[in-house]
Amino acid sequence: MRASQYYISTTKESPSEAELISHQLMLRAGLIKRLTSGIYTWLPLGLKIIRKVETIVREEMNKIGGLEILMPAVQPAEIWQESGRWEFYGKELLRIKDRHDRDFCFGPTHEEVVVDLIKKDIKSYKQLPLTVYQIQTKFRDEVRPRFGVMRAREFIMKDAYSFHPDFDSLVDTYNNMYSAYTNIFTRLGLKFRAVNADTGSIGGTGSHEFQVLADSGEDVIAYSDESPYAANLELAEAFMHKSSRDTAQHAMQQVATPTQKTCAEVAKLLNIPLSNTVKSLVFEGIDGHPVLVLIRGDHELNEIKISKIKQVKQPLTFVNLDIIQQYFNCQPGFIGPVGFNGTIIVDREVNVMSDFVCGANLNGYHLNFVNFERDCNEPTLVADIRNIVSGDTTPDGAGKFKLCRGIEVGHVFQLRTKYSKAMNAVYLNQHGKTELMEMGCYGIGISRIVAAAIEQNHDKNGIIFPFNIAPFELIITPANYHKSDITRTNADTLYSSFRQAGVDVLLDDRNERMGSLLADSELLGIPYRITLGEKTLNEGKIELYNRKTGEIKLVELDGAVPHILALVKNHKKT
RNA sequence: CGGGGCGUAGCGCAGUUUGGUUAGCGCACUUGAUUUGGGAUCAAGGGGUCGUGAGUUCGAAUCCCACCGCCCCGACCA
Known part of the structure; x- marks a missing residue:
């Protein structure tokens, strides 16, 4: 294809509509x-x-x-x-x-x-x-x-x-x-x-x-550093570290947390690890009553996992403040399982906790050393409902999540x-x-x-197409195609040789300055480029550029066609 | 749908706050000249329903109202 007869509309500036x-x-x-x-x-x-x-x-x-x-x-x-x-x-x-x-x-x-x-x-x-x-x-x-x-x-x-x-x-x-x-x-x-x-x-x-x-991807992938396990974060299963609770060591204790509403703030105030706290979330249930969901303070709820639990109404909806007041008698930030008689769904990690910290269902207070059965109802349902985090053990136990x-x-x-x-x-x-x-x-x-x-293959000059999907496999950018007979003759000869050999080649015969041709060829991400001009042709050479490696080398004009054909064929083998 | 921003030539923008001749700039485009190995220079040109509609006004890109479109942030999916 000759560029002068093709539809090429490149721009230097990118339209403001594009973010990615x-x-x-x-x-x-x-x-x-x-x-x-x-x-x-x-x-x-x-x-x-x-x-x-x-x-x-x-x-x-x-x-x-x-x-x-x-x-x-x-x-x-x-x-x-x-x-x-x-x-x-x-x-x-x-x-x-x-x-x-x-x-x-x-x-x-x-x-x-x-x-x-x-x-x-x-x-x-x-x-x-x-x-x-x-x-x-x-x-x-x-x-x-x-x-x-x-x-x-x-x-x-x-x-x-x-x-x-x-x-x-x-x-x-x-x-x-x-x-x-x-x-x-x-x-x-x-x-x-x-x-x-x-x-x-x-x-x-x-x-x-x-x-x-790709860093710009919309999905998060969780994979094992040791085993073949890999899953979308939405699905990635958490590993069960332990199967039973430790026995309670302390009596339940009410602590004043006047301004501390989040687990992180409470943990800081009490000087305890965040993983000793329990976060309470309240969703609409299918029976019209709210459902209390408990997650360890350092974990995040996985909305896909919780959506699969039948007691929770679809689509997943947080209950409003009035309902929270009605059922828990406090504001969000001080909610907890103690004294709550409705459905309680807990993450598997929470189920094995003892002596934990949670909201007291009383504005301005949390409870320390809380234990299931002794201080509050046993969970209605235990399930894997959290997002795994980097460093967690993979479900096969064979590695750590990344x-x-x-x-x-x-x-x-x-x-x-x-x-x-x-x-x-x-x-x-x-x-x-x-x-x-x-x-x-x-x-x-x-x-x-x-x-x-x-998204995966580009640099500051433009696209770097993988060979098999590049719009062209090779581009020829002659200097002074319209002025120099020797350049034009050689460019045309190379062009037809490559065409006959079945290479998907673009001859950029537009009457533009060299800079434009080179910049366009790089923007378009064409894997190989031959540049030729009187200077190198007089020495019997052409210049070969590899878009991916950035390597430029002078090649003898005589052997250029077979040399480049070999490169192209090597790509086509895959 | 909720929140934020934008709409002026193919693209990127200025002008709008404080209404006032013929609406500007850069890129791109056309013609000519000089150029030509990394996005040239000079000269001359073409291209605009200022998103749409209705208002205010002697006069609207500019002010008011309504609508439309586009982009970004949250609930969807290849």
Whole structure:
């Protein structure tokens, strides 16, 4: 491709709308252009990257027997009512009406469509298992779109769905999918980690997220420094250090804490470790009465974990001050379990505490040396409801937790029979008996990958694309292309040689100054650059620049093509 | 939806507080000249519903009201 005939719209300044570095660079490099909030046009350069990502994804899906289909983006309300999600999906589902006033939605995901398809076509165990996938535009009316294509409303996603006669078959495909994902993200040249994940609103049992490691990521990943254990913080399980309480050593004692409302302040006043204190949180319960939740003073509540506890009302809601006054007779900051007769849910760490400090249910006072059973009711329920913290022992006991941030680019789920049950997707087994299909679903955020790759690979001059998804593999930047015959002839010859050899090459023949060409090539993140001008050509040499290492070396013009071909082929092997 | 900020040329901004000729600057764009190995210089140009609507006023980018859009911070997810 010749740059003079291509669509390149780079800018020096980044638009004020962009906060995240990848967003800024995508706009500056002219990969995308915003049409409206969370909705973007992909320009030729950006789309070229998307296509390269898609190709890798397709190849790996096909390798494990996935069959590509293309489902409609616009879906009728009926199938969503059938699955029950027309009501449950909420405002994120973009609902539209046709001319007959019938309800439709723009698909945020395709479980309904695919189940409807498969249940009508697949009748026998002989046709199972079956995996289909598509690469398609989705729409989710996000509460807050942000970071460009990272969290867009309209985005491109690969979604795959598998159907099985039994759970073993599902696990089989799930494992194949897991390996395929590992191959995909490896080939994309990304540093990533697969982690145990929450199954969220899609539902189901087993689930892993594929997280691209980046400080700007919205997710927190907890991983073990010794073992393979890794999980989203939302799910990361705390280790049980001890299983029983120590015996009480002291009688309960009321202490004045006139201004100390937080555990940290109380611990400081009493000169005790923060881990000896207990924090009290009050949520609305399902029975209309408040639920008291106890967490060790140095820990944080995990909202996902607590949301799974059936006594707690969904969505998770703190009770208001009046209710606290009514049930605890004090202000928040002095709440505690002593004298409270309602539901008490405690973290496992709290359950094994003795002689601890908590609020006295009396404004201005806390209690020291409190013990369950002796001083207050035993917990109604004991559960793991806290966030793990860096340095905690991992649940396998084999290492310590470390935390880092990640961008979720892929997610695999064992859906089991959630949708086949709701929509009656059944088949006949060997014995002619009707059975529910087992299902899995597997997503990859194609457009998000581009942003994630940039987030992970950039420097002050711009993007450093991993080779396999770079918009071009090689750029030729001639000095004085329009003035110097020798430069133009050599540049053209190199260009056609590389083209014939199958290299994805861009010849920057724009009539710009050298500085602009070089700056653009670096902004665009093209892995290799050949610079040539009369100065070096007269010595029979050209200059080869490696975007990633920053290395510049002079190469003999004669052997340049095979030399660079070898470099390119080496990348393509992976 | 709650809180904060913004809306003036493709991009980045000034002008708004205190209303007053023809609305400015830089980048980008067009033409010409000199240039050309790290984002050139000079000259001449094109490009504006000042977010929209309704008001106040002799006069509104500027003041008032309403609406719309965008960005950032909290509840969602690939």
